[in-house]
Amino acid sequence: MLSACRCATGAILTAVDRRNLLRAALAAPAVPITVAAADSAPAAASTHRFDRTSPRFALAVLPDTQYLFDADSSDPAPLRATFRYLLQECAEDNVAFLTHLGDVTEHGTEPEIALAGSTFAAIDGRLPYSVLAGNHDVGSGTTDQRGGTPYLSTFGPQRLRRASSFLDASPDGYNSAHRISAAGRQWLILALDWRISDAGLAWARDLLDAHPALPAIVTTHDLAYADEQGEAHLSGHGQRLWDGLIRDHDQIFLTLNGHYWPPGRTVLRNAAGHDVHVHVANYQDRYYGGAGMIRLYHVDLVRNRIDVETFAPWFLARDPRARTPLEAESIELTGDTDRFSLEIDFARRFAGFAPPALPAPRPAARVVDRHTAAYWRFDAADQAVTDGAVVTDRSGKGNHLTVRRLAGSGADALTLAADHHPGAPAHASLRFDGAAGRGALLQTAADAPLNSMTFLDGYTFEVFLKLPEPFVGNHAWMGVFSWEGRSGDAGKHSGWSPLEPTCSLNVSPERFLQYVLYSHDGDHNPTSWSHALPVGVWHHVAIVNDGRRSIVWVNGSRIARNPTRPAHGVATVGRPFTLGGTSFDLRYDQGFYGWIGDTRITSRPLRPEQFLPDRHFR
Template identity: 35%
Template sequence: MTSSPPEPRSTRGHRGRRGLARTLAATAAGTLALGTLIAAPAVTQAAAPAAPTDDELGSRFTLAVLPDTQFYSRYSADQFIPRYGSDPFAVQTQWLAQNADALDIPFVTHLGDIVDRVGVEREWQAADAAIRTLDDAALPYSILAGNHDVRDSTDTLYDDQYDLSREPFLQWFGPERAKSVSTFEGSDPTGMNQFHIFEADGQQYMVLALSWRASDATLQWAGDVMAAHPTVPVILTSHEVLNIDADQTTPRETDYGLRLWDELIRSHDQIFLTLNGHFHGASRLEKTNDFGHTVTEVVIDYQMAYEGGDGYLGLYEFDLTHDVINVQTASPWVTWKPQESLTSYDQPLLEGPQQRFSLPIDFSERFSGFNPSFSAGPAEEASLSQKARDILLDGFVGPDPVSTELPGDEQDYVEVPGTLAHWRFNGLDGVVGTDTVIPDVAGGNDLHRPDPATTNTTGTELSDVTIESGDVHGYSSDGAAVCFADSSGSRYSYLTTDANAPVNDADLSKGYTIETFVKMDPTWDSGTNGWSKFLVHTGNRSRIDGFAETQWDWTASPTALGISNLREFQWTAVPGDPTKGDKTAWSGEIMVDTWAHVAIVGDPEDATVTMYVDGAPVLRNAMDAAGLAANPHMPWIIGADWVDDAARNGWNGCVGETRIIDHATGPAEWLTSRADLTGLTVSDAPTGELPAGSSVAALGGTGLPGATVRVDGGVVAGMSTLAASEAVVAEDGTWSVPFAEPLSGAGSYQYAVTQALGSRASEPLAVSFSIAAAVDPGQEPAPGSGNGGGAAGGTGTGSAGTGSAGTGSAGTGSAAGDRGAAHLAATGSDPVLPLGIALVALLAGGIAVIVRHKRARA
């Protein structure tokens, strides 16, 4: 018997779901011969058709997508249920079952990594309970095995080489269970792969679910399945197809994904969409098959987000009337949790460009090659995407999200008081020699590389360590990183502080923050590189007075950050009170060849140590762990472990900028956050109308030290404009931008002042003033009245004529009218009058400048 999750924050009534099996609108067309497909480069996404309004009816349904649930299953019994009474996996399936009718969900597909540890039965039990909710609701679904769901997930072992009698996936989610799902059509001989056909709005669709590492035989089976159903469009699901690049946005193809493309996808026009998990984040790629048709590959996986994924799932609204698939990423778990438990990481909907998007697809044209009769069903549904949002947000009041921007340049980071050391690599390049200095920009703790001949390493060469530019974490403002090649247990290199560096003996009893950016090399291997470290405070913990002897790492360094043999980040440290023993924090599985930001925050208020990976706290953290113990005068090193009083087990990969702070901090102060550009002031600038003959030599004010202040604008004087000028804010926070020549001509002056760090700039501040025109002292102004700003702008009316002096930004008075009357009295003619006012857009400054166009009196 299974238990249901507790009622959510606001209970919504369950409405009877429309029958999932639908009558086909027409008999399928005859079998079409399939041609040979040729791989092609990615193509630019076609322009989207005009978006329908939310209440415009269409032929629509929603495909629900469940990415990696491994941490929900792993921590269901010992973390989620004790804290909340349920887990995210169970809440996801409960929400889908409750809203299947409202959102017209005919099918749910799971992308693999059902559990985290294949041999732990309680994880399978948690997953079984969640999926059984779909069984009980008669909501059809497919499920497949990811790398965590098979006993041996090496890249070279395929599904037909598994010992199938020992595979838990087959015991929990094999063909026998799948037979009870109404859409199930069959499995391959291994039972690891399955296909389903569901019906929606008068048409059939196939979901072809391939488990981890499909063999040649499985790919042949998949081809045979499609050949047996030649008119059915196919959605291929697999745990791995597409990866994500270092910027956390750009798609990157994988060797296995290309295998699927070359040996299956490209030769079957029926496949129009692929969905996979495995790689952390979200991205998509469009490719063209040999029939000239687009295949869209989508990756979605949030296991490294808050709480192991925070319950995010994909909702794919197929709008056949308007030829588009609308995609959004939503979390029923966030809106279900108690209000008082929510944090800034809890956002019910993700709005990034890879999280909410539309895929234009002319369904009839796309499927015409194998199903000429394909057509939309009756236009009966309003926007299902909007309805999903309405359901999720009904009664929900959440916190503001955590957000950041990409850095504008290498200086675009937050400087934090209490920084003990901050190692950066920009400005360096090539092989790191023994004379290379890695600067500590905080001062006093520079790094250098020991001569390999003086260490116990074997086979190490100087060329093993290089500084490389360009390939860094997207949110690191440092444009370079140090990379360690060919590392192993016995072959290693490292960078070290000197024995007298102040950071070696820093007092961290009042808390600390340790940040770094790190990436494993694509050649990383668990046997060779497992349990290696990339940041270590060297020493021997067994020599710390009072340290409680432990089974593991008895003679290891007191503080170390590295990777396990299962590719989990591990923080291991001796706290300020060494009698409490070793304290650890652990991440989930980390992908090779992918940058990650890691922050370790020791908070003395509650004696906790929390690991954050790319901004999200991990589930396994340390308690009762205030401060850090250390051996006196021992260096910090980057690039290797330190055990038994010597280095070993080098880091096979790269390490970016790294910083140590003497107190606990939060995301707003991390290296992933940006410098504050909002403090710009313009304190040295005129305003209003200046007397005739005045001169302005410069503008000045305060800003962020190191930022570039740019002054863009123009002057109305002889129809000329001034080019942009700029200056760098000094260390004392002041800036001054001189004009090429002092401003002294009569006219209106307007400027936009911004400060920037490279490509990122502040909002502009407007500066405007005017200089009055000189009046002939020998002429007395005729009686008259004025209303306006004279040379600065406005209008003026004289007693014997009317003159419009223009529109300006400051000043009031009668100067224009008086001058108009004086001119008339002296010459007997009207003054030269402005014809009009034109707004000239100054692109560099982003402001409009008022220009007077004059004409001579006829």
């Protein structure tokens, strides 16, 4: 994918998207930008453009820059290029924050610190950031109680508090906390001194305790080192920080540190039994002292993952035809410890300290109107699921369901459950433990109006369902719901068998949803197929028919395999509607396996915004 990046001179630099590993960076020509022009141009005038509502954002990580600020060998040009890049691309990457991991300078002298401070001025007020002291910035034998230093005078709280993200600093000034709003929630970043004192640890613990619901990232200079295989291990300072802070604060899910090379990572378990990702990032041993190389942590709350990439904007901005061999090979790092992805179920990982704010149950009256043909939910205080128990049709149309188990099935074939889709009106469901020759059904009475409804003006069928994890056993072609009856009895003979029902929603052995319909008009059976449903999570399924064709939606997204063949009405034959199974030749041999929640049938097509899930969970 090609992207256009505006350079500081106003020219457009066209390059292959770096998420594609910059494969064409060496071969594809770009609009030339001379090194002198790129290094001497003023920083971009744009301010930080950030979308707080997007479910995707990036955290920029800048490790040791000490060799760029090293007495009379100093060269801040690479870092200036990094800052230009972040200001120019913050909208595309939705960069929320930049965190430096310490060792800003080599010796911590006033001239080195002053040069670094003037370089950071390019992002002051434009991009929120944190800086922390490394052992080269301050006296390496001192803790954060060391008193005044050139580092503290330049990068202390008086500078950091200019950003709206600044939350607090320890009394000594060497530790700081930052709160950012991203992806619809707030996040905490702790920037801790390289040798934090007991007082500093107490401050950090109090800070976390004062904000117990915020997911937290700990950044410090020395926490872990990596072996040659990239496996990270806690250092001496890191073990102290783990024991004194990280282990017992479940909200800390990620730590970042520099100091050591090579880079590495590992996963540790905290006291709550949850994962803490421990990452080492440092590139000062590489060409040009790392050249201001950065990492971007792309946090994606939709896909439940963090995608990490490492690259050098200074080299990226250069004309590919003019890059030296060392520059060309240092544009992006693609090893397992530099470019990787983390699978994190954020809601589950954060549930222990920040459970999601679920909407309150909605009464049936709020999701029923004159077009509702039937609506079943399972949260009545006296609801039973023994054989013969009745589930009331909340639409008022009299399409009540009666429970019955298949022959030989015990009480555990159907139970009530508190588990539910977070956006469902009712906070309850039915747990079906069906399999081949086993299961439970809920069916309308022989004289229920729903049995013979043909829906010639269109319809919407909705159901919440969840498949167990692990999904084991024989559950091939299990039915979710169906209208009982033989399609041949309705005069339909074009399909797989005249003994299958005229309308059913099923799950294939590969966990694909299959919606089979014999429409009221004509002898044909358009069938829709979904993707493979993930297990262990709730899904909302909606089948919408506008009188001409049917469209299946899963979690508010239209699936691909919806046939265009006409689908006018449903060829019902007067037999019961069934929840939890699909008959063949009027027999049920495969019970549903999983959970089924609120189920609603509407005698008109609905728009996605009218579906059952609360709008925050669509």
